[in-house]
Amino acid sequence: xxxxxxxxxxxxxxxxxxxxxxxxxxxxxxxxxxxxxxxxxxxxxxxxxxxxxxxxxxxxxxxxxxxxxxxxxxxxxxxxxxxxxxxxxxxxxxxxxxxxxxxxxxxxxxxxxxxxxxxxxxxxxxxxxxxxxxxxxxxxxxxxxxxxxxxxxxxxxxxxxxx
Numbered sequence: 001x002x003x004x005x006x007x008x009x010x011x012x013x014x015x016x017x018x019x020x021x022x023x024x025x026x027x028x029x030x031x032x033x034x035x036x037x038x039x040x041x042x043x044x045x046x047x048x049x050x051x052x053x054x055x056x057x058x059x060x061x062x063x064x065x066x067x068x069x070x071x072x073x074x075x076x077x078x079x080x081x082x083x084x085x086x087x088x089x090x091x092x093x094x095x096x097x098x099x100x101x102x103x104x105x106x107x108x109x110x111x112x113x114x115x116x117x118x119x120x121x122x123x124x125x126x127x128x129x130x131x132x133x134x135x136x137x138x139x140x141x142x143x144x145x146x147x148x149x150x151x152x153x154x155x156x157x158x159x160x161x162x163x
Contacts, residue, residue, distance in 0.1 A: 002016050004020075005018055005019065005020040005145075005146045005149040005150055005153070006018070006019045006020070006146075007019075007142055007145060007146050009079075009142065013129035013132065014125055014126050014127070014128060014129050014131075014132055015123060015124065015125050015126070016105075016123075016124040016126070016132060016135075016136075016141060016142065016145060017121065017122065017123050017124070018121070018145040018146060018148075018149050019119065019120070019121045019122075019137065019149075020119075020120050020149040020150075020152070020153055021114070021117060021118065021119045021120075022117060022118045022119075022120065022153060022157075023096070023116075023117055023157070023160065024117070024118055024156045024157075024159070024160050025113075025117075025118065026087050026088070026111040026112070026113045026118040027068070027087045027157055028118075028159060028160070029087075029111055029118045029120060029152075030086060030087035030088075030111050030157065031087075032152060032155060032156055032159060033090065033111075033152075034057055034084075034086075034090070034111065036052045036055040038155070038159075039052065039055075039065075040052060041067070041155050042151040042152045042154070042155035043067075043148065043151075044067045044148055044151070045140070045143065045144035045147040045148055045151075046147045046150075046151070047070030048067050048068060048069055048070065049067075049068045050065050050066070050067050050068070051065060051066045051068065052064070052065045053065065053066070055083060056081075057084065057136045058081065058084065058153075059081055059082060059083060059084060060081065060082075061080070061081050062078060062079065062080050062081075063077075063078070063079040063080075063081070064076075064077070064078050064094075065077050067077075077094065078094070078095065079092045079093070079094050080092060080093050082106075087111055088110065088112075089108065089109065089110050089111065089140070090107075090108070090109040091104045091106070091107070091109075092106070092107055093105070093106045093107070094106075094107065095162055103135050103139065104126075104127060104131075105124045105125060105126045105127075105131075105132075105135070106124070106125045107122060107123065107124045107125075108122075108123045108125075109121070109122050109123075110123075116136075117135075119153075120149070122145065122149070124141075124145075126142055139147070
């Protein structure tokens with residue numbers, strides 16, 4: 001198994017897909033995704049840290065957080081959870097409001113049980129091909145997705161070494 005993340009950009013010009021496999025049960029990977037104490041350890045591209053101000057894990061609940069960039073910039077974010085199927089799937093939408101980064105998309109995260117291992121797929125759908133292209137150009141969303149999944153992989157491996 002390769003510990004690398006893969007990126008799919010050619011399936012649809014409005015969609016950004018990241019895939020990674022973990023040598024960990026899906027319940028553990030799901031926990032890393034759904035507990036703010038874990039999210040703070042890995043969320044964001046390389047060099048970023050994350051501070052959560054609100055986390056309400058239920059349909060309609062909101063996760064408010066700031067991503068602190070290595071360049072000293074802070075990026076306000078809001079995610080609203082649409083669907084939670086433990087430990088198999090999360091659906092959420094990002095953005096909305098004047099006080100957050102001007103990026104809107106809907107993401108489905110699936111946690112596929114591979115018999116003690118897990119395949120995680122993040123599928124972000126943007127309102128248009130132009131918007132996806134802008135987010136890739138201005139925010140490096142493609143590289144950021146791969147780096148974020150890489151950081152999750154490192155964190156899950158650390159979690160596994162403590163079980």
